[in-house]
Amino acid sequence: MKSSLLGFALCFWSFLAFSEAECTLKRSKCLGVNDPVCASDGETYASNCQFEYTLCKAHAKGNTLTKLFKGACDDEAKNPFCYMRCTRQYDPVCGSDNKTYGNKCTLLAARCQTVTLTQSHSGACDAGDSQA
Structure with missing residues (x-):
């Protein structure tokens, strides 16, 4: 039983490590892009690329995030x-x-x-x- 739990923990950890590395790779492609998008967390991201990076990190942590519309969030969008x-x-x-x-x-x-x-x-x- 202990060995199966240890195996699961190692597998889960390697999945998270891989996910974080994958997210970092996505971020490296975002430099210099400026085409803002508004997301469900009320934040304006500089580009869809930056949003995808944040979405990747959210998914790695088991959270969700949705793109609401292209453009900067207004005050109303800051209220989810x-x-x-x-x-x-x-x-x-x-x-x-x-x-x-x-x-x-x-x-x-x-x-x-x-x-x-x-x-x-x-x-x-x-x-x-x-x-x-």
């Missing part, structure tokens, strides 16, 4: 909830605008339009809820 797809699961929350949102994700997405929007409480808004 602005581009998040929300489920239709009904778990209502009441917003500070006295509006009931289907779930917390939809409230956070609405905050892209109204930056001051916050969650007042869990559950649907009552007719007597006051505006914040």
Whole structure:
């Protein structure tokens, strides 16, 4: 059992080392390219090449990253909830605008339009809820 765990650990480590080396090779090809792209982490990358390098590093760590659009991120893009797809699961929350949102994700997405929007409480808004 110990030998199989050790074998797995060595295999996993060599995979990560190879992945990091592969990412470094990708980065070396990015120098001098300037064609910005905006990613799901709200960061503007100098080029698609630089984004691919960061994506490679993210994948090596088990994380994900998505290219949103060509060009620099604006303030709205810096909020990842602005581009998040929300489920239709009904778990209502009441917003500070006295509006009931289907779930917390939809409230956070609405905050892209109204930056001051916050969650007042869990559950649907009552007719007597006051505006914040």
